[in-house]
């Protein structure tokens with residue numbers, strides 16, 4: 001299951017050469033939203049790479065930006081990672097390193113490698129230059145170290161307002177790498193932090209904080225996504241110039257992007273805030289909590305992630321690949337009859353007392369279920385038409401005979417309609433000789449459909465989920481214009497009694513889908529049986 005990948009090869013090499021004897025990786029989420037399928041790549045890879053070599057896996061919250069962060073996200077993220085089955089060895093918070101980070105910033109100032117700038121954020125941005133032109137040096141760049149140090153201490157003491165001053169690295173305003181043009185290391189933010197409360201009013205920037213966090217923890221291989229490739233020089237610079245004992249190696253891999261699906265924490269946050277979806281755990285979202293709510297088995301997510309490996313480039317992946325893994329994961333789930341949008345059938349020549357048919361519920365025939373049958377049954381509304389439309393129609397129609405799965409052949413004779421002309425019942429007849437299991441071969445039925453006994457069947461809700469966005473949605477359009485109005489559908493359904501008593505919560509609803517039964521006996525479609533499944 002754990003395929004080889006380029007990072008695994010690097011780690012193997014580092015162990016072989018003795019560069020490391022203990023591997024430490026980490027997953028470093030910012031607690032500013034919920035995790036999605038993309039994050040599963042990072043979590044699973046960091047976890048399995050550490051564990052494959054007897055190493056340690058950290059969960060570290062990158063809580064350096066108090067304004068966007070919320071403690072409720074922390075609990076949700078922990079919950080998701082536990083669910084994924086990637087337990088962390090150590091739970092850590094970047095905010096616990098604020099003292100060390102501050103000391104390291106002072107060290108940089110003393111070494112003449114950082115200075116307090118008094119220009120506004122706008123001016124700093126405008127003077128960064130372009131890819132073709134070097135940036136402009138700040139007039140404060142060459143102020144004495146002692147002056148910068150005093151100002152930095154005053155920043156920490158709360159003597160200035162937000163944005164009045166920043167601490168910048170002094171590197172190279174002409175560097176071809178924009179991230180090396182005196183990046184901001186600290187900013188003033190008079191904000192309450194969920195853990196450090198009001199102890200700090202200066203907060204470190206990502207490019208300064210992240211490498212220090214990794215180095216402090218002794219992370220050996222710091223995996224991140226490709227957009228940080230250009231940040232690697234500043235990462236290495238910070239570790240080196242801050243004289244960190246342990247030197248982590250940043251390695252980039254391609255983000256997992258799902259075609260036509262909304263991921264990105266910020267975007268998901270807006271969908272929730274705008275009420276487009278119920279909450280973060282909406283089963284139509286590719287958040288881990290949404291996938292869990294829908295019933296996606298964790299093992300399928302692992303297989304999906306491992307099957308894609310760790311590409312060095314970014315491409316879009318179809319959600320169908322995950323669906324294939326879900327199908328193979330659930331392929332041996334017990335089979336049940338679930339009749340969606342039930343239509344009553346009265347078998348006029350069947351005796352008034354019913355009978356019990358028994359059937360295996362699973363492939364190994366270890367689970368046996370009783371299937372009640374009587375003169376009143378339900379079939380799916382879509383399994384009947386008045387007139388057989390064409391040769392491909394392998395279901396019921398007036399004058400047509402079909403096999404009821406595990407039971408008898410029935411023939412539709414007439415229909416009962418309500419005042420509006422809707423069909424509310426089918427009158428049918430059966431042939432006692434056609435009982436399933438007997439070798440009746442006088443004639444062939446026009447297909448096989450499933451049913452549920454009317455008296456003993458149990459009414460339930462069946463939920464169907466479809467993509468949130470219309471196909472090939474143009475993302476530049478307002479969200480309302482690209483929403484799929486059929487993304488979540490609730491149907492009335494009826495299930496055979498065994499569907500509520502069989503062990504486990506996953507079933508194959510015959511001819512339709514793999515479903516998950518929840519605590520309230522709602523049946524959720526996890527995935528259709530086949531991707532382009534068309535009943536014929």
Ligand code: ATP
Nearest residue numbers: 028029030038039041042224225255256264265266
């Ligand atoms: P988003 O891009 O969805 O807003 P993020 O990158 O802001 O997410 P973080 O909390 O910063 O989320 O990410 C935590 C870790 O997850 C980082 O190491 C990041 O590289 C990784 N990660 C985020 N998105 C993906 C993805 N689509 N595929 C793989 N790894 C990802």
Ligand code: MG
Nearest residue numbers: 029030032265
């Ligand atoms: Mg981020």
